[in-house]
Amino acid sequence: MIVGLWCLRRCSQMTKNDLKIFFWTVSVNQMGSNQVWKHSVMVCAAITTHQYVSAEQIVNGMHQAKAEGADIVELRLDCITNFHSHHDLKIILQNKPLPVLIVNRPKWEGGLYEGDENKRLEALQLAVELSADFIDVELKAASCLPTLVEHMRNHNSHGKIIVSCYVDGTTPPHEVLLQLVELMQATGADIIKLVTLAADITEIKRIFSLFLYCQVPLIAYSVGERGLISQLLSPKFGGFFVYGSLAGNPIPGLPSLDSIQEAYKLEHVNADTKVFGLISKPVSHSRGPILHNPSFKDVNYNGIYVPMFVDDLKKFFSTYPSPDFSGFSVGIPYKEEVLRFCDEVHPLAQSIGAVNTIIRRPRDGKLVGYNTDCEAAITAIEDALIDRAKSLACAVFGEAQPFKELVNFQPEKGAILANATPVGMHPNTDRIPVAEATLEDYRLVFDAVYTPRRTRLLNEADAAGAITVAGVEMFLRQAIGQFNLFTGLEAPEEFMREIVLSKF
Numbered sequence: 001m002i003v004g005l006w007c008l009r010r011c012s013q014m015t016k017n018d019l020k021i022f023f024w025t026v027s028v029n030q031m032g033s034n035q036v037w038k039h040s041v042m043v044c045a046a047i048t049t050h051q052y053v054s055a056e057q058i059v060n061g062m063h064q065a066k067a068e069g070a071d072i073v074e075l076r077l078d079c080i081t082n083f084h085s086h087h088d089l090k091i092i093l094q095n096k097p098l099p100v101l102i103v104n105r106p107k108w109e110g111g112l113y114e115g116d117e118n119k120r121l122e123a124l125q126l127a128v129e130l131s132a133d134f135i136d137v138e139l140k141a142a143s144c145l146p147t148l149v150e151h152m153r154n155h156n157s158h159g160k161i162i163v164s165c166y167v168d169g170t171t172p173p174h175e176v177l178l179q180l181v182e183l184m185q186a187t188g189a190d191i192i193k194l195v196t197l198a199a200d201i202t203e204i205k206r207i208f209s210l211f212l213y214c215q216v217p218l219i220a221y222s223v224g225e226r227g228l229i230s231q232l233l234s235p236k237f238g239g240f241f242v243y244g245s246l247a248g249n250p251i252p253g254l255p256s257l258d259s260i261q262e263a264y265k266l267e268h269v270n271a272d273t274k275v276f277g278l279i280s281k282p283v284s285h286s287r288g289p290i291l292h293n294p295s296f297k298d299v300n301y302n303g304i305y306v307p308m309f310v311d312d313l314k315k316f317f318s319t320y321p322s323p324d325f326s327g328f329s330v331g332i333p334y335k336e337e338v339l340r341f342c343d344e345v346h347p348l349a350q351s352i353g354a355v356n357t358i359i360r361r362p363r364d365g366k367l368v369g370y371n372t373d374c375e376a377a378i379t380a381i382e383d384a385l386i387d388r389a390k391s392l393a394c395a396v397f398g399e400a401q402p403f404k405e406l407v408n409f410q411p412e413k414g415a416i417l418a419n420a421t422p423v424g425m426h427p428n429t430d431r432i433p434v435a436e437a438t439l440e441d442y443r444l445v446f447d448a449v450y451t452p453r454r455t456r457l458l459n460e461a462d463a464a465g466a467i468t469v470a471g472v473e474m475f476l477r478q479a480i481g482q483f484n485l486f487t488g489l490e491a492p493e494e495f496m497r498e499i500v501l502s503k504f
Helices: 002-012 016-030 055-067 085-094 117-129 139-154 174-186 201-213 225-232 257-264 288-298 313-319 337-341 347-352 373-384 386-394 403-408 436-441 456-463 471-487 493-503
Strands: 042-047 072-076 100-103 134-138 160-170 191-197 218-223 241-244 274-280 303-309 325-330 357-360 367-370 415-419 442-447 467-469
Touching: 042 055, 042 257, 055 072, 055 085, 085 117, 117 134, 117 139, 134 139, 139 160, 139 174, 160 174, 174 191, 174 201, 191 201, 201 218, 201 225, 201 313, 218 225, 225 241, 225 303, 241 257, 257 288, 288 303, 288 471, 288 493, 313 337, 325 471, 337 367, 347 367, 347 373, 357 471, 373 386, 373 415, 373 442, 373 467, 373 471, 436 442, 436 456, 442 456, 442 471, 456 467, 471 493
Parallel strands: 042 072, 042 241, 072 100, 100 134, 134 160, 160 191, 191 218, 274 303, 274 325, 415 442, 442 467
Antiparallel strands: 325 357, 357 367
């Protein structure tokens, strides 16, 4: 009881980050082979690129990482130009604003270090002497661990050893990954780390399954754009770290530190969290996480919405049949193709021939397809043309034309133009889908593209005197429809509108 009271008094004086480190230390030190690993998610900023080529720049990067919400920073010594261990490590570790994970990755493990192996390991020993919090040692170099552990004892170091393995090529089968985990655990490391390259999002399931077999804290993820969910869903499956990138220094497969703090709120993700996501190719343009995740939190719904870079719909749906993957938005280029993977399709979506929302029905696990785009587009246009709303909603008669011939198409005066193509979307923002000279003939121009918010088409149409409707209005309305389907709750419409107006 006395010890418990002392802990409470000490904890009351700690910052949020101090508390995370405190409970992490207690958990790691007390963890036995039969204990379940639980912790508050730790966000690690990766400072690994040539943007930080000197020790002084790395210190600046660490302060930036702290300001952006990181709990820990991972530093790659092999990325420092003309690295001098005594000089550079002293600057870095004596001026660290956060706990530091030191990595000195050799070329044979995908890093940049090509020098003498003994000198590489000596740099890690020096980092121990200077109170580095975590030391990363490659599995292939694990024979040095007894020496490193002894060095830690001699210098009263409280640092932890991470044994890591970077797998070349595509993600191996589950059995191979499990063997690697067992080999790393057998080294006696405090923490183990496994990194693969994701060639397909379906490979990430093998990463998630490893957490069930681990008896020590595990960092496991896949790099590359298809590996993003291995970071964002890591807290759900029991990952030790979530990696994030600094503002202005994007890294494929890593969420930005800002998005972790502002959109995903990963500290709230747990084993019971329902997963929703955008199925698309590519997905980097998506603003859905910025809107859906805060909205989930606003109504106290335990869900997370993530981008899903999908190459093969059949493989994706067969790999992730779990009810935890509860629903999906569907983006370009899959809105038509995805119909054949739905067990049921709402009549409106069936008549349109396109699905933008899929729900996994809780009672039987069937995938049910909907389209919230259509009503969102119609109501957005209706609100811009109040006097013609009823006639517009009743019927629309049109003529199909090949896209390449649109540059020669001459509309009738007072026509409505609705761009439902990706023409004008970031990064190709200088394009418009019709001849510029015809814009003066349209009474209203609607552009479904919402990145950027004001497209060239809308700007040119404004200049020609047309009423314009931005894609963000349609995006908001279809997202409200999706939210209702995802959660079974009423969407917080005003809250969602405020997000769109302030962040889109």
